[in-house]
Amino acid sequence: MTTARKRMLSLVLGGLITLGTGAAMAQNCADYHGHMDLLSLEATSGLSEGFAFDPVAGRAYVARRANTYYEWGAGIMVVDTSDPAHLGELGAWAGTDADIYGLDHVNGLLPLGDVLWAGITGQDLVVLDVTDPAAIVPLSTLDLPGVPRDFVKVGDLVYAAVSEAGLQILDAVDPLAPALVGYADSYGDARALALLGDYAYLAAGPFVGLQVVDVSNPAAPVHLLDPAVPGDILDVTVAGGLVYTAGTEGLRICAPAGGGALTVLGSFAPAGVDTIFSVSVEGNRGVVSGGGQLYLLDLSDPAAPVVLGVTNTTRGLRSVALRDGLVWGVSHESQLDSYYSAFFTLDPADGSMVPTSEYLPTSGNVRAMALGSDGYLYLLTQSGGNVVRFDVSAPGATAQAGLVDLYGNGIALAAGNGFLLASTVDVGIYTVGLDPFEPVHDFDPGDYVEGIVMDGDLAYLSVNDAGLQIYDYSDPLAPVQRGVLAGEGIFQAVQRGDRLYIQQYFLSANDHLWTVDVSDPDAPVLLDDLTMPFDRIGELAIVGDYLYVGGLEDGYGLSCYSLADPDAPALASSIELPASPSCFAVDGDIVYAGYNRYFMNKVEVLDATEPAAPLRVGQLDCLNIPSSLRTLGDRLFVGLWGAFVDGLEVGPVQCQPTAVEDTPLAAPLLVAHPNPFNPKTRVSFALPEAAFATVSIHDVTGRHLRTLTRAMLPAGLNQLDWDGADDRGRPLASGLYFARLEAGTLHASCKLALIR
DSSP states (O other): OOHHHHHHHHHHHHHHHHHHHSEEOOTTOBOOTTSOEEEEEEEEOSEEEEEEEETTTTEEEEEEEOOTTTOOOOEEEEEEOSSTTSOEEEEEEOOSOOOTTSOOOEEEEEEETTEEEEEETTTEEEEEEOSSTTSOEEEEEEOOSSOEEEEEEETTEEEEEETTTEEEEEEOSSTTSOEEEEEEOOSSOOOEEEEETTEEEEEOBTTTOEEEEEOSSTTSOEEOOOOOOOSOEEEEEEETTEEEEEETTEEEEEEEOSTTOEEEEEEEOOTTOOOOOEEEEETTEEEEEETTEEEEEEOSSTTSOEEEEEEEOOTEEEEEEEETTEEEEEEEEEETTEEEEEEEEEEOTTSOOOOOOEEEEOSSOEEEEEEOTTSOEEEEESGGGEEEEEEOSSTTOOEEEEEEEOSSOEEEEEEOSSEEEEEETTTEEEEEEETTEEEEEEEOOSSOEEEEEEETTEEEEEETTTEEEEEEOSSTTSOEEEEEEOOSSEEEEEEETTEEEEEEOOSSSOOEEEEEEOSSTTSOEEEEEEEOSSSOOOOEEEETTEEEEEEETTEEEEEEEEOSSTTSOEEEEEEEOSSOOSEEEEETTEEEEEEEETTEEEEEEEEOSSTTSOEEEEEEEOSSEEEEEEEETTEEEEEEESSSOOEEEEEEOBOOOEEOTTOOOOOOSEEEESSSBSSOEEEEEEESSOEEEEEEEEETTOOEEEEEEEEEEOSEEEEEEEOSBOTTSOBOOSEEEEEEEEETTEEEEEEEEEOO
């Protein structure tokens, strides 16, 4: 090892050691780093149940069948997978059949360079030119006795599982002109296949099970006796010389027993799950989907699979793949007679999830939450307008302690000194006393009260089409109106000093952000009316000298607005998330952002030590849509909204490091040389142990530009080169950039100066 290399290793490891010994964690909290997390999500249309990768092009092709009810949405969607944490649509193809009752239902897909084979209902095998994913062109078709549902390519041969026709073997020497080589008819609905040696194993669907075909002579494959694997088989894969099947009897792990026969070595059938729909294996790890859950398994011992972790997805989770250490999948869900589908990536990490400790049902969807001056936690439900009181004095023993039934569906809730303010659709605004716990006053301010901010005795009411109204509640039984600022579409608001920041909602245009001077409650003044660069504001939160806004100009996430000039918020940065937050809770340097998109219900945990550049830490998996958040001590309270499950869920807060006295400053964990640089620089860092790590490049707004690595890295010194280009190879302009390292609980960044 050279002297320079030893010095670099000592420097970086020194930083690591100091970091590890210079901080202590609070008790009864959780570290959200290093758990199973949803990375990114790209919406698809129709009913998506399958996909195929082109790793060379950095793409995935998603197969879409028509929506069951309205017969729309069929076709193929092309997704950019070059950065798994930032999926993006490259193009889509909606088929060629104009007959609404004969749409192109897409089934199996096989990428072959600039050509894509697609199994399409009514057209069998279709060859498509995908050179330009934004302009896919059909080239030719091949008539088959059914529709290809799955493909496996070996050399110049392609093996296809064809619905109602079994196995078809095709010559792919010229991918533009596929030719039939041989076939083996079978009964059942062939939907997946896998090859092991001279045998093809077909998942033949309901009432049939697994079928085996001898393919030693591709021109004359022979259907053998079906192996004794129980249940209806819906998926099959091969890894490490073993055959894995998924179906109505769960997961089965089988070993070849000669002549195509199989011996079942082990199984996995989670309680309460009727069917396992999909299985994928990489190394000693596997993922299966069933019952709206995704299970990560340790398959080191085939006879005894071990569950490493499980995460909620949707009941429509069908196809999953474990590839390059990440989980990929397509999921759909029905709502209002329509299907909603999405393609997603998930980092399984060690498979574990941060657990919630309690769940308490309510009589309706939770719309808002407030901590009363009496120490009780109060929830407002949408249906019925109930204010529910919870005793939260004893961790692990949260209990309902009362209920007040208001008239009309609940909207907003806030706590004053000795009382609550609750708004409902039918009445307006209620004053609810805490002792006794009952309504004591109500009045109609002229429209729905969409948001309530309490500041001492003053209440700021966001009254939809009747503007901002300010009331003095020094006497809760007789509130006195102070000032009014007229406006329409006035929704939620947050306060910082004598400034209010208010969402103005527009049905057919982008929302606005108002900045209002309330230093004189009798005469509020509109200082700034900012048109947002996206259509909807999800939620607002004050984080230090920044305003966090749920929403992103191009995609989903949150935008950070600097309040250096409190009269004119200015966009400082943004961070992409799987969805735009619809609720926030701020606890020191930690921000909790709840969201739902395509039935993925999460609370994103963000490190806002640098508020202008928040870092993703981890996620809390929720039973349903998080509608409101509140922290209290070492607990995070989540109000749940939506069908099937509503109520209150309790989880731990993220541990916040506490400085240890006399700890020396840490040496840099992540360094680059040369810096400034042109044309390239080397980023160096050390890991105390082997870990799955991501090193990425960002601009000063936090926008992701390049992933240098996302892989399992060894302990010790690691070095990566960056050539000053983005993920698509485009040279970046001169300027300041940031390199970020994420490896389990280790997070670090360094500045990079590119000079052209």
